[in-house]
Amino acid sequence: MRSHDCQVWKTSMRSLAIASIFTFALIGYAHAQTDLQPTMDHKMHMAAMANDSRQLLDFPPPMKAHMxxxxxxxxxxxxxxxDAISKAQFGKAAKIAGDRLGLDSPAAEGCKAPAGTSQPQMSTPGSMEQMMAQFMPEGMRNIGYSMHSAASDFATAASEAAKTGDSKAALAALSRVTQQCVxxxxxYRLQ
Ligand code: HEC
Incomplete structure (x- = not known):
């Protein structure tokens, strides 16, 4: 090999090495991006791998723990x-459901449509519930709202049962609550 050819050879090997480094760096970067912001395809793929077709929610860890x-x-x-219904304590059942699960309960805040922007904004001050409302997919928020609304309806039916002694309508209302849980x-799943 003449010295000129050798020079050309060295230069092209160096270019190849540099190009490879760039390519690997780019692949690494693209991969990191995918990990940071999983696309729907990525989520579906991960779900299929775990033989679980439920939609994986992308919530920050403190929000997951809170939920x-x-x-x-x-x-x-x-x-x-x-337990209260089994003891015919319908007024007590109404109060528990209304205070902790009904539409006016603190937990229901997370299932009410966020005011203003629909984009998640961690910097906006507000309660964890308000932030959850921004992170939840709309379909999930709607099911959550239906569940809290059904709990309020149950509280009304149970209050009625406290007067009449007839628990049939209250039990039907309770079943509509658990149907929304299911x-x-x-x-959806968190992990
Ligand atoms: C709007 C959606 C939604 C509704 C409504 C809902 N859940 Fe959940 N719940 C979830 C998700 C998502 C998870 C996480 C499941 C997973 O990752 O597999 C969960 C997890 C749970 C867990 C596991 C908690 C833990 O510490 O691991 C319990 C218990 C539970 N739900 C009870 C209920 C009950 C009872 C109701 C109805 C009164 C209800 N949920 C209604 C979405 C919901």
């Missing part, structure tokens, strides 16, 4: 309500 804590209280409410759990 799961709300959820455990929701189950606690259902448990206390069923509806949401069958579509």
């Amino acid at each position: 799961l804590s709300n959820m455990r209280d929701h189950l606690q409410v259902i448990s206390e309500v069923v 509806a949401c759990h069958s579509v």
